[in-house]
Amino acid sequence: MTELISVAEADARIAAIVQLAPAIxxxxxxxxxxxxxxxxxxxxxxxxxxxxxxxxxxxRYKAIAECGGExxxxxxxxxxxATGKLGAASNAAMxxxxxAPLPLGADTIVPYEDTERNGDVLKLLASDEVELGEFIxxxxxxxxxxSKLVGAGSLLGPVEMGVAASCGYTEVxxxxxxxxxxxxxxxxxxxxxxxxxxxxxxxxxxxTLESAxxxxxYHVGDIDHWPDDxxxxxxxxxxxxxxxxxxxxxxxVSKGQRDWIPTALDEVAECIFHGVYQRPGKPxxxxxxxxxRVIFALPGNPxxxxxxxxxxxxxxxxxxxxxxPKSVPHVSLGQAVSFAPPLTWFLxxxxxxxxxxxxxxxxxxxDYARLCGTDGFIELSADCSEWTAGFEAPFYRWSx
Amino acid sequence: MTELISVAEADARIAAIVQLAPAIxxxxxxxxxxxxxxxxxxxxxxxxxxxxxxxxxxxRYKAIAECGGExxxxxxxxxxxATGKLGAASNAAMxxxxxAPLPLGADTIVPYEDTERNGDVLKLLASDEVELGEFIxxxxxxxxxxSKLVGAGSLLGPVEMGVAASCGYTEVxxxxxxxxxxxxxxxxxxxxxxxxxxxxxxxxxxxTLESAxxxxxYHVGDIDHWPDDxxxxxxxxxxxxxxxxxxxxxxxVSKGQRDWIPTALDEVAECIFHGVYQRPGKPxxxxxxxxxRVIFALPGNPxxxxxxxxxxxxxxxxxxxxxxPKSVPHVSLGQAVSFAPPLTWFLxxxxxxxxxxxxxxxxxxxDYARLCGTDGFIELSADCSEWTAGFEAPFYRWSx
Numbered sequence: 001m002t003e004l005i006s007v008a009e010a011d012a013r014i015a016a017i018v019q020l021a022p023a024i025x026x027x028x029x030x031x032x033x034x035x036x037x038x039x040x041x042x043x044x045x046x047x048x049x050x051x052x053x054x055x056x057x058x059x060r061y062k063a064i065a066e067c068g069g070e071x072x073x074x075x076x077x078x079x080x081x082a083t084g085k086l087g088a089a090s091n092a093a094m095x096x097x098x099x100a101p102l103p104l105g106a107d108t109i110v111p112y113e114d115t116e117r118n119g120d121v122l123k124l125l126a127s128d129e130v131e132l133g134e135f136i137x138x139x140x141x142x143x144x145x146x147s148k149l150v151g152a153g154s155l156l157g158p159v160e161m162g163v164a165a166s167c168g169y170t171e172v173x174x175x176x177x178x179x180x181x182x183x184x185x186x187x188x189x190x191x192x193x194x195x196x197x198x199x200x201x202x203x204x205x206x207x208t209l210e211s212a213x214x215x216x217x218y219h220v221g222d223i224d225h226w227p228d229d230x231x232x233x234x235x236x237x238x239x240x241x242x243x244x245x246x247x248x249x250x251x252x253v254s255k256g257q258r259d260w261i262p263t264a265l266d267e268v269a270e271c272i273f274h275g276v277y278q279r280p281g282k283p284x285x286x287x288x289x290x291x292x293r294v295i296f297a298l299p300g301n302p303x304x305x306x307x308x309x310x311x312x313x314x315x316x317x318x319x320x321x322x323x324x325p326k327s328v329p330h331v332s333l334g335q336a337v338s339f340a341p342p343l344t345w346f347l348x349x350x351x352x353x354x355x356x357x358x359x360x361x362x363x364x365x366x367d368y369a370r371l372c373g374t375d376g377f378i379e380l381s382a383d384c385s386e387w388t389a390g391f392e393a394p395f396y397r398w399s400x
Numbered sequence: 401m402t403e404l405i406s407v408a409e410a411d412a413r414i415a416a417i418v419q420l421a422p423a424i425x426x427x428x429x430x431x432x433x434x435x436x437x438x439x440x441x442x443x444x445x446x447x448x449x450x451x452x453x454x455x456x457x458x459x460r461y462k463a464i465a466e467c468g469g470e471x472x473x474x475x476x477x478x479x480x481x482a483t484g485k486l487g488a489a490s491n492a493a494m495x496x497x498x499x500a501p502l503p504l505g506a507d508t509i510v511p512y513e514d515t516e517r518n519g520d521v522l523k524l525l526a527s528d529e530v531e532l533g534e535f536i537x538x539x540x541x542x543x544x545x546x547s548k549l550v551g552a553g554s555l556l557g558p559v560e561m562g563v564a565a566s567c568g569y570t571e572v573x574x575x576x577x578x579x580x581x582x583x584x585x586x587x588x589x590x591x592x593x594x595x596x597x598x599x600x601x602x603x604x605x606x607x608t609l610e611s612a613x614x615x616x617x618y619h620v621g622d623i624d625h626w627p628d629d630x631x632x633x634x635x636x637x638x639x640x641x642x643x644x645x646x647x648x649x650x651x652x653v654s655k656g657q658r659d660w661i662p663t664a665l666d667e668v669a670e671c672i673f674h675g676v677y678q679r680p681g682k683p684x685x686x687x688x689x690x691x692x693r694v695i696f697a698l699p700g701n702p703x704x705x706x707x708x709x710x711x712x713x714x715x716x717x718x719x720x721x722x723x724x725p726k727s728v729p730h731v732s733l734g735q736a737v738s739f740a741p742p743l744t745w746f747l748x749x750x751x752x753x754x755x756x757x758x759x760x761x762x763x764x765x766x767d768y769a770r771l772c773g774t775d776g777f778i779e780l781s782a783d784c785s786e787w788t789a790g791f792e793a794p795f796y797r798w799s800x
Contacts, residue, residue, distance in 0.1 A: 028592065032611035033799075046769055049598040078658065080588025080628075082599055099588075101599045142769060149769050157615065157799035162608030162702055162768040165592045166601060188480025188499075192428065192565045198449040199482055199501045201566060208562030211432035215557065217615075228480075258478065302562060329754045354729045368562040369446055369542060369549050399433075399557035 004275040004282070006382065007311075007344040013272050014312060017288050018319045021245075023173040028164055031156050033217045034174040035321040040150035040160070043167045045140030049083065050102035053135045057093045057115060057122055058086065058106035061132040067091040069127035073120045077103060093122050102136055109135035155323055175321035178245035181222040182209045185233070185251035185261070186300055189225060204368065205250040205305050212309050213248075215399045218317055228252060230260035237264055241293055246320075248313055251300025254283040261297050269295060277382050278344040280304035284312070302368045307346045307377055310396045331378060331395040334358040338386045345380040349395070357395065374398070404675040404682070406782065407711075407744040413672050414712060417688050418719045421645075423573040428564055431556050433617045434574040435721040440550035440560070443567045445540030449483065450502035453535045457493045457515060457522055458486065458506035461532040467491040469527035473520045477503060493522050502536055509535035555723055575721035578645035581622040582609045585633070585651035585661065586700055589625060604768065605650040605705050612709050613648075615799045618717055628652060630660035637664055641693055646720075648713055651700025654683040661697050669695060677782050678744040680704035684712070702768045707746045707777055710796045731778060731795040734758040738786045745780040749795070757795065774798070 005013070023037035052058065059071055071093035077084040079099030086092045086105035094103045102109075110130055116123045124130060143149065149167065150160045156174070164172055189203040190196045203225055210220045224240055226233045226249075240247055252261040253274075262274055265287040274285030274297075281304040287295040294316070298308040318326055331349070334356040339345045349357035350373055357378055362370040378393035387393070405413070423437035452458065459471055471493035477484040479499030486492045486505035494503045502509075510530055516523045524530060543549065549567065550560045556574070564572055589603040590596045603625055610620045624640055626633045626649075640647055652661040653674075662674055665687045674685030674697075681704040687695040694716070698708040718726055731749070734756040739745045749757035750773055757778050762770040778793035787793075 028607065029610075032614050042769070044598075048596070048601075080586060080599060082597065150772055155799070156611070158608045158612035158706060159768050159771045159774070159798050161611040162604040162706075163772060165604035165607040166768060168592060168595070168602060170593045186480060192568060193570045195568070196448070197482070198444075199480060201448075202568060204562040204565035207428065207565040208558045210429075211556070211561040212558035214432050215617075306558060306562075327754045354727045368559050368566060369442070371559045372550055372563060374559070398559050399555070 004277050005273050006277050007379075010273055010276045010286075010312065011315075014286060014316050015319060017272055017286075017294065018316065019292050020320070020322050021176050021178075024176045025171050026174045027171050028161065028169055031164075031172050031174055032158070032161055034156050034177075035318075035323040036150060036154045036156055036160065036172060037152055037175055037322060038173040039148045039152050040164050040167055040169060040172070042143045042145055042147045042149055045145045046143040046147075047137050047139060047141070050139050051137040052077075052096045052098060052100045052102055052109055053137050054109055054111040055097050056095075056109055056111040056113075056135070058096045058103045059093045059108055059110060060086065060090060060106060061108040061130070063090045064124065064127050064130060069124040071122040071124075073117070073122050075103075077101065107136075108132055111135065153322055153324060175323075177219060178317065178320060179221045179243060180213060180218060180246045180248065181224060181240045181244040182206050182213070182220050183224045183226055183236075183240065183247065183249040184300075185226045185228065185249065187228040205300065205302055208302060208306055208368065209248055209250060209309055212306065212314075212399065216314050216317075218314075226252075228258045228260070230264060233260060234264050234267075237268065241268065241289065241295075245293055246313075246317070247293070247295045248309065249295065249297045250302075250305040251298075253285060253297040253299055259283075265295055265297060269293070276344075277342065278346065279341065280346060281308045281311075282343070284308050286312075303348070303362055303371060306368075306371075306398070307396075310376070310398070311346065311379070328394040328396065330392045331355055331357040333378070333387055333389055333391040333393060336386070336388050337380070339380060340385050342382050344382045346377045346396075347380060348374040348377045351375040351395075357393065371398075404677050405673050406677050407779075410673055410676045410686075410712065411715075414686060414716050415719060417672055417686075417694065418716065419692050420720070420722050421576050421578075424576045425571050426574045427571050428561065428569055431564075431572050431574055432558070432561055434556050434577075435718075435723040436550060436554045436556055436560065436572060437552055437575055437722060438573040439548045439552050440564050440567055440569060440572070442543045442545055442547045442549055445545045446543040446547075447537050447539060447541070450539050451537040452477075452496045452498060452500045452502055452509055453537050454509055454511040455498050456496065456509050456511040456535070458496045458503045459493045459508055459510060460486065460490060460506060461508040461530070463490045464524065464527050464530060469524040471522040471524075473517070473522050475503075477501065507536075508532055511535065553722055553724060575723075577619060578717065578720060579621045579643060580613060580618060580646045580648065581624060581640045581644040582606050582613070582620050583624045583626055583636075583640065583647065583649040584700075585626045585628065585649065587628045605700065605702055608702060608706055608768065609648055609650065609709055612706065612714075612799065616714050616717075618714075626652075628658045628660070630664060633660060634664050634667075637668065641668065641689065641695075645693055646713075646717070647693070647695045648709065649695065649697045650702075650705040651698075653685060653697040653699055659683075665695055665697060669693075676744075677742065678746065679741065680746060681708045681711075682743070684708050686712075703748070703762050703771060706768075706771075706798070707796075710776070710798070711746065711779070728794040728796065730792045731755055731757040733778070733787055733789055733791040733793060736786070736788050737780070739780060740785050742782050744782045746777045747780060748774040748777045751775040751795075757793065771798075
């Protein structure tokens with residue numbers, strides 16, 4: 001490990017290596033969840049016509065006085081129909097439905113409940129109270145044509161998708177998804193369909209990391225397993241790097257006698273950092289190749305690997321797509337906790353009422369089973385060692 | 401509409417028609433985000449062996465007194481190696497790494513920092529302080545073999561996926577995904593790639609609803625558009641029902657002259673309810689066919705449709721898979737609001753600091769543009785009309 005750095009410094013160094021890939025065109029139907037790289041503009045004023053806001057009748061305001069509040073109904077316009085035209089007679093009225101275009105010649109809407117109808121004769125019940133221009137949602141009053149409705153950098157959620165569709169965007173510019181490879185390491189690993197000997201374990205890190213990425217909508221192109229054999233491992237590293245933008249490795253990153261990964265990474269990439277004042281995950285590191293590929297090397301302890309993915313890899317991937325950083329929700333500690341080491345503590349917790357966090361510390365037993373029943377982890381800063389109940393801490397959820 | 405019901409009654413009637421589909425087998429690699437329908441059991445004790453918890457030396461405790469705290473180092477065991485054997489001599493010690501199996505014959509671990517080594521001679525620095533059995537994570541002390549690690553009904557997040565992999569589950573029983581069709585209706589709609597006349601709008605509801613479902617990990621098999629033509633529409637309804645488990649329709653559900661959907665649905669399905677004391681979305685309804693297909697008919701107003709999807713359809717889909725209801729987070733009102741009608745009010749809001757909700761009411765303008773910049777909506781109950789700043793309300797996010 002190089003000199004250990006703080007969590008804040010790790011964040012800063014990762015942010016400094018983010019490279020925004022050139023935007024690509026994407027059919028709108030495939031764009032949900034992607035980061036928009038252009039502004040979505042209104043292609044016409046909104047609303048695009050003088051829109052009626054109540055079911056009722058369209059009239060000429062000044063005719064109220066002229067005809068003593070009595071009108072002749074001369075037609076009907078539904079929503080979705082072309083703009084109608086009020087008869088030339090001053091006392092003409094047209095029945096209209098919410099969402100219909102205001103008939104030409106009309107300037108005021110009187111809702112059903114303020115009228116009385118006999119055949120085609122309409123009588124206003126309170127002529128004095130009718131106001132000029134009432135219940136008309138005017139053309140362009142929400143947005144002028146060419147207004148920016150969704151800005152570049154927005155995440156394309158359902159609202160943004162609907163707006164883009166309504167403005168005629170059949171495709172949009174978005175950030176490309178990185179090609180991601182997840183790698184598990186270790187001679188003690190056997191495949192999931194094998195029966196391990198007592199000292200062996202099944203390879204589960206790759207499954208976990210791949211699932212966490214998939215649930216965050218990132219596709220993992222490849223999953224690889226490397227032995228604790230630096231020669232063979234270096235060959236696999238070359239292959240994986242040649243076809244990945246981002247590589248996430250779990251295991252062999254510390255300074256044990258068999259931890260060959262950092263040395264091998266130093267040969268092909270620049271070390272951005274290796275070692276963070278945190279628990280779990282102290283030996284994690286990040287490397288950057290000269291052609292912009294990024295390698296996250298996480299410890300093989302399953303809890304460390306999963307924490308590292310949520311705390312560093314997912315935020316990096318969001319930044320890499322040009323998206324605004326996701327705001328990290330805060331939760332309240334349900335009981336006091338203390339932690340003496342001068343390390344940032346990522347403490348697994350169970351949430352109650354979605355807000356109150358109860359510590360569920362896991363022992364370092366190398367399996368995930370103790371994490372079942374936890375919802376995620378909170379981050380407790382290195383410059384403190386005692387936290388009272390009610391303390392508000394940033395919370396990272398295992399899956400949303 | 402039938403007699404209007406409350407939001408709580410709508411929830412209850414929907415819950416009452418949930419039918420759990422028979423579980424299906426799914427390869428573990430495709431199971432992330434699905435609802436588990438079996439218990440995942442430990443296939444062996446956890447940990448599966450007496451596991452060393454510190455880098456250091458394994459010794460016989462009673463030898464400390466016998467040999468004056470001086471030992472002879474006779475080997476080394478790494479994590480992932482088969483269980484070693486301590487030499488027969490009482491003063492034998494074995495160097496061991498964290499995660500390694502405890503050597504046969506040893507019963508106590510002394511960490512590096514409490515020792516001094518000269519060649520193969522090991523000296524304990526504080527013999528008095530060593531305790532029998534220290535730093536050994538005993539076989540089965542976390543979980544016995546056959547323990548339930550993940551219960552049926554759990555959502556398969558990264559932790560659950562990792563646990564299933566480590567227990568050798570190459571496939572798991574999960575709930576099948578429903579076949580979902582989304583339908584937009586209305587003569588005023590034109591396709592996204594068309595240029596609408598002023599009184600027309602592009603069909604965006606289907607895009608929005610499909611995106612919201614996709615981002616919640618539900619695949620929409622088909623998207624359909626129906627005209628305001630009850631005869632042709634009934635034909636399309638038959639086709640869509642024949643190939644869908646769940647149909648979500650937006651539009652033509654009120655009691656306007658062209659709202660043919662409720663009558664057509666009544667002909668082929670039982671009306672569970674039609675009309676809810678809520679705004680927006682009062683005319684929404686739910687129908688159930690005799691063979692268990694469910695139709696959600698939402699108003700065509702885009703905001704009503706999206707609110708209805710999040711408030712009713714997504715929770716229904718989760719229940720239908722046998723998953724626990726998702727807890728609804730609460731947020732605080734950032735300012736006082738009032739709403740006189742005796743209706744539950746779904747109020748669109750913008751969040752600050754992920755907790756403080758500022759109302760962003762949308763006018764009923766029939767497009768999504770005003771929703772841009774909102775994060776979701778809060779639910780304000782019908783039995784109140786004034787809410788003070790700081791009031792805690794359930795919050796539904798447009799996309800997670």
